[in-house]
Amino acid sequence: MADDAWAQAADSQESSQLTEKLKDVKLDPEKKTPEAAAGGSGDGDDKAAAGTASGAEANGEKPADTDEKAPSPEEVSFLRKVLRERLVQNKNEVEIMQKDPNSPLYSVKSFEELNLPPDLLMGVYHMGFNAPSKIQETALPMLLADDKTNMIAQSQSGTGKTAAFVLTMLSRIDTKKPYPQALCLAPTMEQNLGRSCQMLLFSATYDDPVMAFAQVVVPDPVIIRLRREEESLDNIKQYYVSCENREAKFRALSNIYGVVSIGQCMIFCHTRKTAAWLAEKMKGDGHAVALLTGELMVEQRVAVINRFRDGKEKVLITTNLCARGIDIEQVTLVVNFDIPVDQYGQPDCENYLHRIGRTGRFGKNGLAINMVDGPRSMSQLSKIQDHFGKKIAKLDTEDAEAIETAVGEQE
Ligand SMILES: Nc1ncnc2c1ncn2[C@@H]1O[C@H](COP(=O)(O)OP(=O)(O)OP(=O)(O)O)[C@@H](O)[C@H]1O
Numbered sequence: 001m002a003d004d005a006w007a008q009a010a011d012s013q014e015s016s017q018l019t020e021k022l023k024d025v026k027l028d029p030e031k032k033t034p035e036a037a038a039g040g041s042g043d044g045d046d047k048a049a050a051g052t053a054s055g056a057e058a059n060g061e062k063p064a065d066t067d068e069k070a071p072s073p074e075e076v077s078f079l080r081k082v083l084r085e086r087l088v089q090n091k092n093e094v095e096i097m098q099k100d101p102n103s104p105l106y107s108v109k110s111f112e113e114l115n116l117p118p119d120l121l122m123g124v125y126h127m128g129f130n131a132p133s134k135i136q137e138t139a140l141p142m143l144l145a146d147d148k149t150n151m152i153a154q155s156q157s158g159t160g161k162t163a164a165f166v167l168t169m170l171s172r173i174d175t176k177k178p179y180p181q182a183l184c185l186a187p188t189m190e191q192n193l194g195r196s197c198q199m200l201l202f203s204a205t206y207d208d209p210v211m212a213f214a215q216v217v218v219p220d221p222v223i224i225r226l227r228r229e230e231e232s233l234d235n236i237k238q239y240y241v242s243c244e245n246r247e248a249k250f251r252a253l254s255n256i257y258g259v260v261s262i263g264q265c266m267i268f269c270h271t272r273k274t275a276a277w278l279a280e281k282m283k284g285d286g287h288a289v290a291l292l293t294g295e296l297m298v299e300q301r302v303a304v305i306n307r308f309r310d311g312k313e314k315v316l317i318t319t320n321l322c323a324r325g326i327d328i329e330q331v332t333l334v335v336n337f338d339i340p341v342d343q344y345g346q347p348d349c350e351n352y353l354h355r356i357g358r359t360g361r362f363g364k365n366g367l368a369i370n371m372v373d374g375p376r377s378m379s380q381l382s383k384i385q386d387h388f389g390k391k392i393a394k395l396d397t398e399d400a401e402a403i404e405t406a407v408g409e410q411e
Contacts, residue, residue: 104159107137114140133160143168148198153224157357161202205350232388236360239395240370249371252397259400260407263332267317270338292318324354336370347380349387
């Protein structure tokens with residue numbers, strides 16, 4: 001349980017909501033997966049589907065040396081629902097990327113060729129989707145076929161995984177039957193979830209234990225995986241800024257804002273204390289800043305996200321709580337004010353990828369700036385760079401031209 005009044009109230013509110021929602025669900029306590037038995041669970045960004053089960057934020061985040069309580073799976077799951085509540089219409093010019101075979105948006109097919117039922121096809125066009133992305137084009141023909149293929153699929157952040165499994169779910173539903181026919185579950189450890197049931201698991205990242213777990217849970221799946229070097233997106237340019245301390249990081253950020261105009265920006269801090277400190281500093285500089293950390297009650301979190309989504313604040317300062325799932329097209333800049341690390345102080349590559357994936361949605365250009373403040377964080381960032389094999393270039397924030405060039409590239 002959380003250790004302050006707000007957080008306790010949020011915990012109890014969420015737990016009573018969940019209890020109410022789950023009261024009719026019967027779970028078989030004997031059916032524990034190896035991970036569940038070990039007290040572990042799946043990757044937070046997994047979107048599982050049984051008949052279609054979705055969205056297992058099972059781990060939460062446990063950063064080292066942090067005063068931020070790791071959110072419970074229920075908290076993260078609830079927040080995820082809020083984040084996905086309103087889909088943002090995507091008006092990007094993505095046609096060019098959709099013709100580039102190296103792009104995750106590449107597609108040779110049209111939605112008509114995917115055999116979607118007519119009403120779903122209408123819905124897709126209503127959303128403003130002209131052509132499927134690579135994951136949609138690859139997965140949907142298999143998923144919509146009569147034999148109900150199970151699938152474990154990986155595709156980069158913001159490339160349309162949600163539509164892939166939601167369209168599958170919707171295509172399985174007969175609206176004349178007055179009972180639930182598709183189920184989105186979190187966490188993924190509940191096993192079926194009946195042989196006739198189709199199980200789908202979608203994520204931008206799979207580390208080895210999660211993939212092993214997924215293969216225990218999903219019988220006989222088709223597996224779609226990315227190569228390591230494909231996991232991070234080329235349309236998100238990555239930079240780092242070398243600073244001496246927290247104050248210097250703030251000055252570097254001010255310099256960036258002083259030189260160029262930024263659309264919307266998400267800034268990730270390691271602790272809620274740093275986040276609150278930074279929010280005050282930025283407000284002092286005249287920025288409209290939203291702060292979203294774990295002590296907020298659920299309604300407050302929803303309000304903060306909705307205000308940010310509506311553009312009332314241009315800057316959202318947060319912790320790992322918001323690293324995954326949020327889909328706001330206008331976010332052009334992600335700042336890692338602190339490099340993401342796990343509970344052992346090791347670089348957290350998965351959270352890094354999810355954090356920077358909040359920009360560069362569905363082919364849009366994005367910019368990720370990492371603030372390092374000494375050899376330790378520099379070494380952590382180097383390991384992240386080596387892991388993904390993508391260059392993280394140095395940015396001199398005292399050099400206005402360099403800032404203009406970096407930001408200009410993503411406009
Ligand atoms: N075929 C399409 N054409 C245009 N826009 C699309 C298409 N498919 C999805 N989108 C839009 O792209 C955005 C990103 O999609 P989505 O949130 O499903 O990505 P994701 O792969 O689940 O990302 P993440 O791993 O970060 O959660 C959304 O705004 C969605 O509405």
